[in-house]
Amino acid sequence: MSRPSDLGVNRTGAGLSPIDAGRTAQGAQDGASGSPDLGLADELRRPYLEEGRVLGSMAPPTTLKGAAGAAMKRLQGESLGFFLDLLGARLAFERTGVRLYEGLLRKAKFDGAKLPLDRLAHIHDEELRHAHLVHKAIVDLGGDPTVLTPNADVSAVLGMGIAKVIQDPRATVAQSLDAILVAERADAGCWDVLVEAARSMGQDDLASSFAEALANEERHVVEIDTFYRELIYAQLGARPQKVH
Amino acid sequence: MALDIMGNRGVPIEKQEFDWRDLARAPYSKLDDDAFTRVRVILMNGIESEALRFGHACARMNKELQLPLARIRRIEQHQQTLVNWLNPPDQSPLDTTIGFEQVAIEVTAAVAQQEPDPYLAQVYRFGLLEDFDHMQRFSALMDRVEGKDPNALLQNYTDIRPGRPTVIEHRAPEDDLRNPYDRRTAHPLTRLNALVIMAGEHQTHDYYMTIGPMFADPLARQLYAEIASIEEQHVTQYESIIDPTETWLEKWLLHEACEVYMYHSCMEQETNPRLKEIWARFLDYELGQLHFVRELFQRIEGRDPAQILPATLPDPVPFKSQRDFVRKVLAAEVDLRARGTQFVPKEQDSPASIAYRNRLNSAGSPSEAVAAGYRWAPGTELAPGSPNLQTIEEDVHEQAK
Numbered sequence: 001m002s003r004p005s006d007l008g009v010n011r012t013g014a015g016l017s018p019i020d021a022g023r024t025a026q027g028a029q030d031g032a033s034g035s036p037d038l039g040l041a042d043e044l045r046r047p048y049l050e051e052g053r054v055l056g057s058m059a060p061p062t063t064l065k066g067a068a069g070a071a072m073k074r075l076q077g078e079s080l081g082f083f084l085d086l087l088g089a090r091l092a093f094e095r096t097g098v099r100l101y102e103g104l105l106r107k108a109k110f111d112g113a114k115l116p117l118d119r120l121a122h123i124h125d126e127e128l129r130h131a132h133l134v135h136k137a138i139v140d141l142g143g144d145p146t147v148l149t150p151n152a153d154v155s156a157v158l159g160m161g162i163a164k165v166i167q168d169p170r171a172t173v174a175q176s177l178d179a180i181l182v183a184e185r186a187d188a189g190c191w192d193v194l195v196e197a198a199r200s201m202g203q204d205d206l207a208s209s210f211a212e213a214l215a216n217e218e219r220h221v222v223e224i225d226t227f228y229r230e231l232i233y234a235q236l237g238a239r240p241q242k243v244h
Numbered sequence: 245m246a247l248d249i250m251g252n253r254g255v256p257i258e259k260q261e262f263d264w265r266d267l268a269r270a271p272y273s274k275l276d277d278d279a280f281t282r283v284r285v286i287l288m289n290g291i292e293s294e295a296l297r298f299g300h301a302c303a304r305m306n307k308e309l310q311l312p313l314a315r316i317r318r319i320e321q322h323q324q325t326l327v328n329w330l331n332p333p334d335q336s337p338l339d340t341t342i343g344f345e346q347v348a349i350e351v352t353a354a355v356a357q358q359e360p361d362p363y364l365a366q367v368y369r370f371g372l373l374e375d376f377d378h379m380q381r382f383s384a385l386m387d388r389v390e391g392k393d394p395n396a397l398l399q400n401y402t403d404i405r406p407g408r409p410t411v412i413e414h415r416a417p418e419d420d421l422r423n424p425y426d427r428r429t430a431h432p433l434t435r436l437n438a439l440v441i442m443a444g445e446h447q448t449h450d451y452y453m454t455i456g457p458m459f460a461d462p463l464a465r466q467l468y469a470e471i472a473s474i475e476e477q478h479v480t481q482y483e484s485i486i487d488p489t490e491t492w493l494e495k496w497l498l499h500e501a502c503e504v505y506m507y508h509s510c511m512e513q514e515t516n517p518r519l520k521e522i523w524a525r526f527l528d529y530e531l532g533q534l535h536f537v538r539e540l541f542q543r544i545e546g547r548d549p550a551q552i553l554p555a556t557l558p559d560p561v562p563f564k565s566q567r568d569f570v571r572k573v574l575a576a577e578v579d580l581r582a583r584g585t586q587f588v589p590k591e592q593d594s595p596a597s598i599a600y601r602n603r604l605n606s607a608g609s610p611s612e613a614v615a616a617g618y619r620w621a622p623g624t625e626l627a628p629g630s631p632n633l634q635t636i637e638e639d640v641h642e643q644a645k
Contacts, residue, residue: 047265048270051270053270053273054273055273055274055275055332055334056273056274056275056276057275057276092391092392095391095392095624095626096390096391096392097391098391098626099388099389099390099391101640102640102643103389103461105640105643105644106643109643109644117643117644117645118644120644121640121641121643121644124640125637125640128626128637131626132628135623135627135628136628145623145627146393146395146396146622146623146627147396148274148275148393148396149275150275153274153275153334154334156334156336156392157334157336160336163389163390163460164460165460167389167459167460167461167464168460168461169460169462171460
């Protein structure tokens with residue numbers, strides 16, 4: 001089976017046909033007219049920005065439940081709504097992350113298990129626990145965890161490329177690890193923001209449990225990064241392959 | 245409110261104009277707009293797509309109509325752009341697929357209930373349960389591969405549960421053709437219903453054919469291949485219920501009347517004021533086009549359009565949840581099969597269709613694989629308390645051994 005970086009028949013580079021590439025460049029030069037006016041494109045785009053539309057809005061919290069209700073009275077209106085928006089994004093990301101790890105596990109297993117599959121399964125479980133943590137936080141704040149919040153919508157768009165790489169059977173385990181590393185780094189960054197957000201609103205218990213999730217995510221970044229580098233260095237022949 | 249289509253001449257076609265800013269408007273919101281706004285946009289894109297499809301087919305066979313067809317088609321094409329471009333870019337192809345199936349379920353169910361011909365009402369109910377099952381399969385794909393909740397798009401209007409299983413929907417071509425209505429006696433609503441549903445299914449087929457290869461997951465690619473094949477069957481079915489002896493001009497007139505009917509239905513029920521204005525504008529355009537074609541019909545065929553068209557349109561197609569009706573049909577008719585032009589109990593299924601489907605399914609069934617044991621739960625299968633959660637966790641650890 002060929003490996004993606006084996007020297008083969010990639011036809012995309014101009015250097016493959018220097019004469020034809022030169023002719024194409026000359027043709028483009030001969031055909032060009034006028035000097036570049038990037039303002040035209042910006043002018044076309046301006047009215048859409050001026051409309052000031054947004055992707056969508058938040059659903060209002062439905063209830064303030066239990067002990068969290070009294071504590072949450074400090075959070076009113078927009079700040080609670082925005083916090084729920086961020087939590088919605090985290091929940092969506094973690095749920096998708098669970099499915100990404102399922103995809104990675106399937107691929108890694110077929111690849112002959114050079115990766116420790118039990119570690120991938122463990123990370124999968126942690127992502128699921130994080131999803132449930134956020135789910136509970138949303139419910140305790142009186143939110144609806146099934147709402148697709150505006151930031152969850154953004155999260156979904158951001159994640160589409162990552163998912164596509166992992167789902168593609170032609171993308172190697174290394175390429176899939178690269179993709180999931182993008183997700184993990186983003187995830188850790190967002191958990192960090194959530195910890196600070198919870199603390200700034202006086203929600204110390206929530207901040208503590210978010211801090212634990214952040215610590216887990218930071219470990220995920222290190223682990224996945226290690227797995228990825230091992231495979232990359234193995235291909236570079238830079239040092240012997242070492243698997244944790 | 246009934247629309248007087250003979251008296252109301254709309255906007256003359258010479259005044260039906262656009263510019264690019266007009267055509268590429270801000271889309272609706274995937275989050276804030278009602279699911280039936282999405283349903284209307286998808287449906288009307290399908291209606292306009294059919295206008296173009298018919299217009300080109302007619303032009304290939306009628307030299308003397310090529311110029312008037314080209315004039316009307318140019319306007320319809322721009323209308324289609326304006327409508328289709330209302331879909332937002334944060335709505336992924338799979339999101340839009342869920343929207344397509346919601347159109348198929350809710351609009352076919354509405355049409356089935358308003359269809360005066362009992363045989364044709366059965367045809368719609370038959371197709372309905374198949375599109376209903378497609379929703380289950382695509383929902384499982386969205387949940388299990390992407391971790392997303394299809395109900396965020398369906399907004400609680402439409403059930404997510406198995407219908408007539410996609411795996412047994414595959415039929416030999418001879419079992420997809422139905423009996424057509426008779427153009428001399430058919431109720432106007434019968435003719436309009438057939439055009440609406442045929443247009444919807446043809447667009448759905450073309451959409452799945454376009455996006456299927458964009459998926460990286462082989463299961464998704466196979467699933468789209470499978471369901472696109474069924475949609476072609478549905479187009480065959482719905483096309484066959486239309487009297488093929490209608491003249492080209494008769495068909496053109498009916499197409500324009502259908503477009504008037506549908507824009508009117510959309511306008512009456514639209515909750516987004518911006519889109520309501522678009523439906524109202526295009527209703528006026530279609531009335532103008534209808535009168536243009538009426539005059540051609542009178543001049544070329546020497547017939548009175550009132551022979552074909554009602555003076556006033558039927559009540560608008562309702563855009564609302566048809567959940568109760570769908571459940572009743574599901575309970576009573578899920579085990580029906582098709583044999584020739586008739587519907588039969590599954591024990592009498594067509595041998596030709598059985599052989600055909602066995603061949604197609606011989607390397608496995610993507611629709612079965614994607615949704616094995618799938619039960620929709622709020623917030624996906626991964627939500628706390630979801631019935632499938634434990635199985636998922638066990639499977640993952642089994643994989644890791």
